[in-house]
Amino acid sequence: MAGGGKGSQIGYVHRSAAMRDGYFDLIAGAFDLDPGRGRAFGVELGLDPDRCYPDYAAMFATEAARPDGIRCVTIATPNNTHYPITKAALQAGIHVICEKPLTFTTAEALDLQAIAAERGLVVGVAYGYSGHQMIEEAARLVADGTLGEIRIVNLQFAHGFHSAAVELDSPAARWRVDPASAGPSYVLGDLATHPLYIAQVICPDLKIRRLLCSRQSFVASRAPLEDNATVLMEYDSGAVGTCWTSAVNAGAMHSQKVRIVGSRGSIEWWDEHPNQLRLEIQGEPARLLDRGMPYLHPQSLADDRIGAGHPEGLFEAWANLHYRFALAIEAHEDGDPARVADLRYPGIAAGVEGVRWVETCVRSADAGGIWVDYV
Ligand code: INS
Structure with missing residues (x-):
């Protein structure tokens, strides 16, 4: 996870929804601009302190070199950082689930789309209500x-x-x-x-x-x-x-x-x-x-x-999308993205x-x- 640390409005929803169905685990993070506070936050969540990074660049570099490194990153940071962080993740071969709006300009968004296509990676966008x-x-x-x-x-x-x-x-x-x-x-x-x-x-x-x-x-x-x-x-x-x-x-x-x-x-x-x-x-x-x-x-x-009559809410809607993101990631990693052509989820387009x-x-x-x- 990049961002989403202490004081974040949406980090908790991202984490809860991603882990709801067991398709994702939280194993590394660069949670905060303040490295000490970010590390303390990650440790509080039960992360290995060595995998609580001072910034996203260090996280991608170190994780990409680990055999058990992260395969996907959630980006829950202010808008101005979505483009550089998503780009860096894709260039490190890491799938992305990013907050909206994806970038400042269409040109930047198209650039990410081209990189994701070339690398066979998924970019999911957090239009959570659509779930x-x-x-x-x-x-x-x-x-x-x-x-x-x-x-x-x-x-x-x-x-x-x-x-x-x-x-x-x-x-x-x-x-x-x-x-x-x-x-x-x-x-x-x-x-x-x-x-x-x-x-x-x-x-x-x-x-x-x-x-x-x-x-x-x-x-x-x-x-x-x-x-x-x-x-x-x-x-x-x-x-x-x-x-x-x-x-x-x-x-x-x-x-x-x-x-x-x-x-x-x-x-x-x-x-x-x-x-x-x-x-x-x-x-x-x-x-x-x-x-x-x-x-x-x-x-x-x-x-x-949970069957009719019980109210479902935002967490379930987000979890539905994360389940689909996971299926899309698996299909892309299997080299068979066509398998999920009909899967409805907010992707890079x-x-x-x-x-x-x-x-x-x-x-x-x-x-x-x-x-x-x-x-
Ligand atoms: C809103 C709302 C939206 C979120 C926005 C936030 O209050 O919670 O779901 O996407 O960023 O400002």
């Missing part, structure tokens, strides 16, 4: 035509936790609003890429043709990084989309919602109630589909862990797409909120 069972069900309902032709994609990830300048007291918030560590955006990259990827999973045939973005910094000290943004999208098929993302939606919890509207009906998923999917067919009573129930598509039940989308949104917003082609 929820009901996202799979949503994808099946669109694929089997239940909704009819898709017309409207309505995305939202708008929490209220940063309605005031909490970054003054919170290191986890501070780097997110600093362009040096966060990159060209705050909420577009940090939040909106989650529902964006979910929409890609549910509607894989929709390709964005052009988009328009308007972004604001309601807490002025965050400028040029936005804490609120609205995006309009047009797809090749004639469908349209919107995405509202915010960290200043005062009073709201996560408010991550995905609504897909077709010519016959709509589905809606909300991450605060991830075990349910609302299905509304025009002219019929609305239905609330529940995780684990036999009326779901067999593929949606494939990941079922999803990482590239997220970065491309953010970059295009920023280009549109900074030109005054104009339509720009999505290329």
Whole structure:
């Protein structure tokens, strides 16, 4: 593991999800910019002190030379380090599971994609919510035509936790609003890429043709990084989309919602109630589909862990993705990546797409909120 040490918002979720099904073990880490604190953290987790490294470069060099060295690294660091750490890992022959957004620029993301392809390595991206069972069900309902032709994609990830300048007291918030560590955006990259990827999973045939973005910094000290943004999208098929993302939606919890509207009906998923999917067919009573129930598509039940009625949550969603990352890694190591061609997981292509989308949104917003082609 690189990053994810003391004070990290997400390190614990990464570790728990990776180890849930026994496919991964935590055996080495460069957990912190402060080597002493990183080492203490690793020892507390039960690691061999010799495998708690001062930095990622030392970890990759030493581990690559060990017969029992790490085969995969989780990167849970601020955004500005994703590109160099992922690149160094791939060059050392190590698979990667990286936080989003994958890089600052599309060019960097494409560079990683080329290296991963050349070396036959997996890069998984932590779009964790996409591992929820009901996202799979949503994808099946669109694929089997239940909704009819898709017309409207309505995305939202708008929490209220940063309605005031909490970054003054919170290191986890501070780097997110600093362009040096966060990159060209705050909420577009940090939040909106989650529902964006979910929409890609549910509607894989929709390709964005052009988009328009308007972004604001309601807490002025965050400028040029936005804490609120609205995006309009047009797809090749004639469908349209919107995405509202915010960290200043005062009073709201996560408010991550995905609504897909077709010519016959709509589905809606909300991450605060991830075990349910609302299905509304025009002219019929609305239905609330529940995780684990036999009326779901067999593929949606494939990941079922504890049967219907018991709430599953973020850890299970992330664990589902880690299970798929593990299958993908095995297939690549066997030299047979085609074996997992149908496996649905956020890989390098999803990482590239997220970065491309953010970059295009920023280009549109900074030109005054104009339509720009999505290329
Ligand atoms: C959000 C949320 C997301 C995470 C973001 C974070 O509060 O928890 O899941 O990806 O980085 O800022």
